[in-house]
Amino acid sequence: MGTSIEREQWAIFLAAICGQTYTQFTNTDGSFVLPLNYSLYDTIEANSLISVSERFGFILESPDEIIIAFRGTSSTTNWISDAIASQKNFKYIKDSSLTHRGFTNIYASARGQIMSALNQLPTHKTLFITGHSLGGALATLCAVDAAANTDHQSPYVFTYGSPRVGDPDFAKAFAKYVRSSCRIANLFDVVTHAPPHIYKMPKREKKYYYSHVHTQWPLTFQNGSVSGNHVIGSYYTELAKLQPQFAERLSSTNPGFCPVVESPLEKV
Numbered sequence: 095m096g097t098s099i100e101r102e103q104w105a106i107f108l109a110a111i112c113g114q115t116y117t118q119f120t121n122t123d124g125s126f127v128l129p130l131n132y133s134l135y136d137t138i139e140a141n142s143l144i145s146v147s148e149r150f151g152f153i154l155e156s157p158d159e160i161i162i163a164f165r166g167t168s169s170t171t172n173w174i175s176d177a178i179a180s181q182k183n184f185k186y187i188k189d190s191s192l193t194h195r196g197f198t199n200i201y202a203s204a205r206g207q208i209m210s211a212l213n214q215l216p217t218h219k220t221l222f223i224t225g226h227s228l229g230g231a232l233a234t235l236c237a238v239d240a241a242a243n244t245d246h247q248s249p250y251v252f253t254y255g256s257p258r259v260g261d262p263d264f265a266k267a268f269a270k271y272v273r274s275s276c277r278i279a280n281l282f283d284v285v286t287h288a289p290p291h292i293y294k295m296p297k298r299e300k301k302y303y304y305s306h307v308h309t310q311w312p313l314t315f316q317n318g319s320v321s322g323n324h325v326i327g328s329y330y331t332e333l334a335k336l337q338p339q340f341a342e343r344l345s346s347t348n349p350g351f352c353p354v355v356e357s358p359l360e361k362v
Contacts, residue, residue: 102336104222105278105311107344108161108252109330112226113353115151115165116326124149127351129344132156136211138164140204140232143178143196150204151229153211159220160246162208162236166227166255166326179289181302184264186239187271191264192302194257194289197231201239208236212244221249226326227285230256230277234268234307241271251275254329257288258304265305278311278333282323327353 107129117126124137132154140150151164178196186205212221223240225233230253237251251272256279260268268275279286293302315332317323330353334341345352 099337101276102333103340104250105252105276106330106333106337106341108163108222108224109226109254109278109326109333110344110348110352111154111161111163112166112224112229112254113326113330114351115163115226115229118152119149119165126152127348128154129348129351132159132161135160135215136207138162138204138207140200142200150200150232151225153208153215155215155219159222160212160215162221162223162233162240164225164229164232164236166225166229179293179302179304180295180300181261184235184238184260184267187242187267189263189267189270191260191267193235193260193264194231194304197228197235197257197259200228201232201235204232205239209239209244212240212246215246217245221246222252223249224252224254225256226254226329227256227324230254231259234259237272237275238264238268248273252278254278254326255280255283255285255324257285258291258306260305260307261303262305265307268307272307275307275309276311277307277309278313278329280313280315280323280329280332282314282316284320285324 114126118124135153135155138151139147154161180195181192182195184191184193223233223237233253237249240249241247289304313332
């Protein structure tokens with residue numbers, strides 16, 4: 095990522111991309127707004143905790159870029175997966191590390207499809223991996239896997255409101271494999287503080303240790319509710335303030351593409 099201006103523009107653009115993962119999930123036919131010059135390469139299907147297959151995002155392609163985008167939490171089954179905060183070995187890299195069991199199981203169910211796509215997509219195109227909330231956790235897992243196991247070895251990662259994903263060893267491995275990452279986190283977003291650094295399951299003695307991956311890009315906005323501080327529309331609105339002219343061009347060029355701030359009563 096060359097300059098701070100370019101980084102800010104990608105952060106705004108990819109926040110809008112993340113917003114469209116929710117549109118894709120909500121629409122019965124899986125439709126959503128594609129930005130100019132991008133085409134849909136594949137729809138990501140993954141299994142929730144109770145083995146319900148759901149749309150969890152998409153892979154986009156343009157003449158110069160590939161974007162893998164993961165959806166955040168939009169159903170009760172996803173929240174159940176979030177709650178299973180015990181850990182398991184992240185078997186896709188040689189480095190010994192532990193990751194959140196619920197997040198890892200969801201990612202594992204889509205991994206074959208994603209790896210197959212990356213092995214077919216041109217390696218000269220720049221790879222971006224992004225996601226919001228639970229989708230940020232999935233993007234984090236995917237980025238390490240892609241960098242370690244495909245020819246797309248230098249992905250750019252942008253996550254929004256992501257929870258912690260794994261133990262300190264996983265955070266160290268992430269830094270080793272993924273050299274360009276922006277973990278955009280509202281300091282008032284409770285999801286970014288979960289799971290806690292030390293997590294102990296109810297009625298059990300075993301403890302699990304969690305660390306955030308690099309590199310934090312802190313935001314501070316307070317919208318008066320847990321939901322208002324977390325939804326992707328709020329993240330987009332805050333980031334758009336950094337470059338309002340760019341955000342306006344993005345919106346006018348791609349009608350319906352950019353998120354709007356959602357009601358705190360809506361699902362996240």
